[in-house]
Amino acid sequence: MNLLFDYTKELIGTGILLVVFISLRIITTKLVRRYAKSSHTLEHRTNLVIKYIHLFINILAFIALVLIWGVQTKDIFIALSSITTVVGVAMFAQWSILSNITSGIILFFSFPFKIGDVIRIHDKDFPFEGEIEDIGAFHVYLKTHDGEKVIYPNNLLLQKGISIMKNHFDDKEFID
Incomplete structure (x- = not known):
């Protein structure tokens, strides 16, 4: 029972984050589908863009969750800079993949x-x-x-x- 009282703020914050997370995914999905329907865009391309947006929202939710549960900001920045460095070096060799993904998103919205x-x-x-x-x-x-x-x-x-x-x-x- 003490555990529940010790982490009340974190549990409430996590609950609010969960509601915002689910709402944001639903709203963005509906907006992209509405845009795709109005511009007569194909369904599999719409699903691909929705997948990219959901990935971005998931990353933001994970970062928010880490902040809610008390990980120090400087520790987050150290971890993110290390991850960014490794991913940046790895993706430098794979720039064409990133370029094609970005181009695919651009082509989706202005095709x-x-x-x-x-x-x-x-x-x-x-x-x-x-x-x-x-x-x-x-x-x-x-x-x-x-x-x-x-x-x-x-x-x-x-x-x-x-x-x-x-x-x-x-x-x-x-x-x-």
Whole structure:
């Protein structure tokens, strides 16, 4: 019973944090889904962005929980700086992965084309046209007029000039 009285503030703070945490996840999920519905964004891309936002909220909730239960601020900063250093060094070698994830999020919120559109990528070394078959977290899957499948990284898609073409791949005959 003394244990309950000794940690009353921490338990109340944890309860409030839990309510805020659950509410924040529900609200952000509804907002992203509403935005996706209004902009006609695909469901799997919406779920991917929601997953990223939930990860960010989880990290913030964990930090708040550590603060509520009395870990010293200087200890948190030491741990975070150590973790950031290790992750920074590890991610420096993996910058393209982070770049593709960030590009995927940017493409989600300001996406000028959709699945089924034919685009021309103005690349000096490898220009081509292709129909967008799928848009993933890291890559866009394209199909050329010759039937070749091209997997194009999201970060390059943001860096290159792109023209949205009229869908001239639809010259196939319809057979019932």
